[in-house]
Amino acid sequence: KQWYQRRVRGGARHLADCVTALKEECPSLLIEVLSPDFRGDLAAVETLATSGLNVFAHNVETVNRLQRFVRDPRANYIQSMSVLVRAKEATDGVLTKTSLMLGLGETDDEILETLHDLRANGVDVVTFGQYMQPTVRHLKVKEYVTPEKFAEWQRIGDEMGFAYVASGPLVRSSYKAGELYIKNILKKRSARNEA
Numbered sequence: 001k002q003w004y005q006r007r008v009r010g011g012a013r014h015l016a017d018c019v020t021a022l023k024e025e026c027p028s029l030l031i032e033v034l035s036p037d038f039r040g041d042l043a044a045v046e047t048l049a050t051s052g053l054n055v056f057a058h059n060v061e062t063v064n065r066l067q068r069f070v071r072d073p074r075a076n077y078i079q080s081m082s083v084l085v086r087a088k089e090a091t092d093g094v095l096t097k098t099s100l101m102l103g104l105g106e107t108d109d110e111i112l113e114t115l116h117d118l119r120a121n122g123v124d125v126v127t128f129g130q131y132m133q134p135t136v137r138h139l140k141v142k143e144y145v146t147p148e149k150f151a152e153w154q155r156i157g158d159e160m161g162f163a164y165v166a167s168g169p170l171v172r173s174s175y176k177a178g179e180l181y182i183k184n185i186l187k188k189r190s191a192r193n194e195a
Contacts, residue, residue: 011036012044016051023052030054030186032097034173035087040079042086049090054186055125056087057097059173060118063110070104070139081121088122093189095163097125099173102150104131105142111153119160124185128153128167145169 019031032055038044049056062070064077080098088096098118100111118126128150133141150167157165163185 012038012041012047016047019048019051019053032057034059035083037075037079037083039074040082042082045083045086046090049087049094053094055095055097056084057099057125057173058083058087059099060084060114061099062101062104063106063114065110066104066106070101081117084118084123085121093186093193095124095185096122097127097173098123099127099129101131102128102145102153103141103143104139112156115157115160119162124163126157126162126165127171127173128157128165129171129173130169 015033015035019033022029022031031053033048033053034057035045035048037058058080060077060080061067067075067077084096084098087094100114102111115126130145130150131139131141133139147169150169150171154165154167157167
């Protein structure tokens with residue numbers, strides 16, 4: 001176990017060192033890191049979250065009920081929420097971001113519950129995209145969500161107070177449409193902290 005913890009924390013340290021090096025070269029650079037859950041090692045999460053990055057992204061992927069079917073068995077809903085909470089608590093000003101795939105058989109109530117959990121845990125940005133079956137060995141698509149339904153999730157997320165919501169069939173966790181908006185949020189927070 002100690003060997004594994006050193007390895008996980010070493011991975012977090014490596015990512016943190018990369019962020020720090022980039023910030024030293026270009027302090028105005030905005031950096032988003034899509035983080036693993038480090039198997040729930042919150043010290044590793046803190047190492048990365050305090051590295052100087054601007055956006056700490058970690059994907060919940062799906063609703064609680066479907067986690068064991070969709071994700072690696074070592075990952076789970078509570079662990080992912082804990083990662084997002086620790087990243088938010090670790091440093092002032094970092095935005096937290098997550099993504100949900102739709103079309104896996106989730107219900108509207110389950111999506112709403114997930115959104116409530118994300119807001120309760122201080123997550124700032126959420127994206128919704130259509131799950132697409134990458135190979136025949138992966139889960140089949142249960143539903144192709146309509147553009148109107150994606151627009152509804154966008155509206156609901158906005159009304160719930162997320163700083164930014166991107167929602168559409170082709171949206172992915174790395175979706176760039178919100179980049180300018182997130183950049184403006186970060187600049188406003190920075191100016192407020194300097195005042």
